[in-house]
Amino acid sequence: MFALPQTVSSPAIPSALRASRTGLAENLACQAQRAATADTLQLLVQTLQPQKRLVRAGDVIYRAGDAFDCLYILNSGLVKIVKLTSDGREQVVGLKFRGDWLGFDGIARVGYGCDAVAMDTGEVWAIRYDALLSSYGRHPSLLTTLHEAMSREISRDRESLMSVCTLPADARVANFLHDWAQSLGARGLRTDQITLRMTRAEIGNYLGLTLESVSRALSKLAREEMISFVEKGRREVRIPDLDALADFVQRALGAERGVLQ
Amino acid sequence: MFALPQTVSSPAIPSALRASRTGLAENLACQAQRAATADTLQLLVQTLQPQKRLVRAGDVIYRAGDAFDCLYILNSGLVKIVKLTSDGREQVVGLKFRGDWLGFDGIARVGYGCDAVAMDTGEVWAIRYDALLSSYGRHPSLLTTLHEAMSREISRDRESLMSVCTLPADARVANFLHDWAQSLGARGLRTDQITLRMTRAEIGNYLGLTLESVSRALSKLAREEMISFVEKGRREVRIPDLDALADFVQRALGAERGVLQ
DNA sequence: CGTTCGATTGAGGAAGATCAATTAATGTGG
């Protein structure tokens, strides 16, 4: 179909970092994808009539152990996915934005494996999994959309792991902000301003850092003018130049391993 | 369907750690699941006639950027999933055992997002994604099996992230061995002996540690008789008591955060 | 207006990385 050199720089590997450099191609891809999902979402609404639910910050969409019936699509708002262990460890394992699906981990089990908690007012659509399956005959695209959403989630999770495993604290935070802005951009929103609807502790938890480390990293980023805080409240972050943020990650990496390799 | 207290200790959250404690229920679940997959796998072979391929250690099954056509099922052997970034970082983001599916990350893209490299002789079955989709009318169970495999992968990835984010080095290595043994157990193999077909550097990469830290952790585990090395070669690990390993993880955790909570 | 919660910043300490030396296993060519 499409033979590319199988190298790291292949366009088929749009790592978060590369994405902002290959701006044009990337944006076109995003546009295309958004259009596709917009169509499919409309179809989905018509066909399956999802149960819509308004949520506010703190509302629980589902909890680990709840019986699995439905997948959810986040129509607006922000949701965190939290995993708990019996020994009391708690881990934010994912953040969901508009258009993201929730609850995939329930398919292979009796119930969901994590809690999904809204971090902002928003709307989620509940879609019965069995209804989705049985719609395949009429609308095969619904199922391929599902697959693509699951596939994307797997890719994202791997990037999280990579970030946590390979980046020092500052770069991890910078990369986090970059990813977030990128996510907004992919949804047609402005990428130069983020409202972090989570505490430093939650960010730290997600990134495998303490809240102090997150705070220090943010301060450093502000000092180096990679970001700035919007007046009143330190949860509103301005990012004048996304590419500069990506470069910051690279520099933090270069400092550690001597510029090359 | 099934109303459980939505607490951490819900049976629907079989974290790797809990699993060895809830031995009986867990094993039954595994048996059932293996039986189910065995049936479905047979059906899959009959219906889709997957292309079978023998691989040897080092063989590449697919590479990041390769055009996506097929999903793969690993019939035997061991495969690592490796992600590369343009800046030269390399990360082992997954290990695949018998029965695992490979290549989900390709569904939502033009090509695969990672390399899949065999670490041992084995056999992989290539299944054309379009063929799989179009089989739904005749054999819906094939597609639900696909979903379950993807769902399980998402759950596993989250556990990896959790391990990396919340466990200290020693516990991370112990947990890694525990998970591995558990994986073998779930496939009906003995859980008291593991042949690590990877170097310390690869293990470290997967766990976000240096090879030295992995080596030290293994030495410590051996010193405390949680594991022992089989004569000739330090890649053969005996695990006399899986539960003891899980306890080791707990102790390492308790030491850090004062026994309770 | 005080209380509470979150964020910032500093000082000290600990876990793990880095650097370096040694040993063990594996492979190669004579």
Place this chain on the structure above:
DNA sequence: CCACATTAATTGATCTTCCTCAATCGAACG
């Protein structure tokens, strides 16, 4: 089959990063 080269693993010493603990500050809320 053995000497040699090569790669992997171990172990120790030192150094860095990040965590922990603590104090202060700011915002939000009742």
